[in-house]
Amino acid sequence: MAHRFPSPCRTGAAYRGARLIFKCGIACGRGTSYDAEMIDGGTGIAFATKQSCETIHVVAALKTLLDPGMNSWFFHWCPSHEGIEWNEAVDGDAKEAAQLSIEHDECSLAHARHLLAVQLRADGRDEYRSSPAYRGQNFLRMKEFESPSHINSPALKAFGLSISAMARFCRAVLNHGPLGSFRRRFFPNELTECPDCGVLQDRAHVLLKQCKRYRRWWNCRGEFEFLQRVSPYHDFNSFLTANGGAFTFGDAPS
Ligand SMILES: [Zn+2]
Ligand SMILES: [Zn+2]
Known part of the structure; x- marks a missing residue:
């Protein structure tokens, strides 16, 4: 070690x-x-x-x-605060030690990390709620993203084992998919229509509306309606799983 x-x-x-x-x-x-x-x-x-x-x-x-x-x-387990004589004696000593004056404001590494994580989470949550610039103008606001976690990401849990699935997940959430709407902004000379439907291929067309290319279990007029569903995050993940081509370069207008 x-x-x-x-x-x-x-x-x-x-x-x-x-x-x-x-x-x-x-x-x-x-x-x-x-x-x-x-x-x-x-x-x-x-x-x-x-x-x-x-x-x-x-x-x-x-x-x-x-x-x-x-x-x-030998490591021994001993319940505390149950009247075990030696444990009570040690407890008393520890309480006394806590009264000793500390010259500098010391803090253990674990406690410093804890404080930092709590602060970062709170800052992230506040920024996310109040600032569209922070979370991204077109960020798909599912409640799973409300409370950021550095140890337990719902996205990693769902798609962490597949680079390609995670890439599609991120593109869809961030609205950075290789879609017609993206081309319209950055490559105006390239095709922007859905190859199957002949209308502008944007995230709403692919994920929420009638696009014939993909299987889905809803037909929403917009994002707001989709996010009102019982479990949009679950729906979103099953959409990506059921439609392996969605949000890939292979399915871009051609
Ligand atoms: Zn961007
Ligand atoms: Zn379509």
Whole structure:
């Protein structure tokens, strides 16, 4: 897990079998090699315990973490605030420690990340709601996008395993598909009509209205009506799945 560098920085890596699954470096400031080793070990253990695995091996380069006088580590679970004598004593000590004056406003990495994520989410939500310039003039406003998440994206869940499906998804949501409407704006000399219907091929024609080329289970006059459906996001995803050609260059007017 540990790798020593001359700079005040720790790096660690986690493997599943021989496969590297995570690596990171943390600038931990001035500290002893013991401090650094503990940060390193803590980071590694925090990551490892979030994985689905039965056994975790901690491998450390310095012996501080694996003191030669110790043969084994045991992790014990103990419920807190249930009157267990040692636990109550430790709890009391921790409460006392919390009263110690802190010279600088210190903040753990995990807490800093949490604060940042909360702030970014709130900022993103506000901007998205109030600013068409921020979210894009033609952004397809489905409620799944209202609350941004850096760890749990509905789009990745639905199409994350296919680059081409994800590309079609993004083009459709952002209204950046290779459609006639796009050509009309940027390539006025090229064809803009739907090859099957002979009318302007735009997102509404493909996704919402009568375009004969694609299968759909609705006929909406416009975006607003589509977004009023019970589950537009589900409908939208099933449309993309059922119509593999929709929003591809192959289906552009020709
Ligand atoms: Zn653009
Ligand atoms: Zn059509």
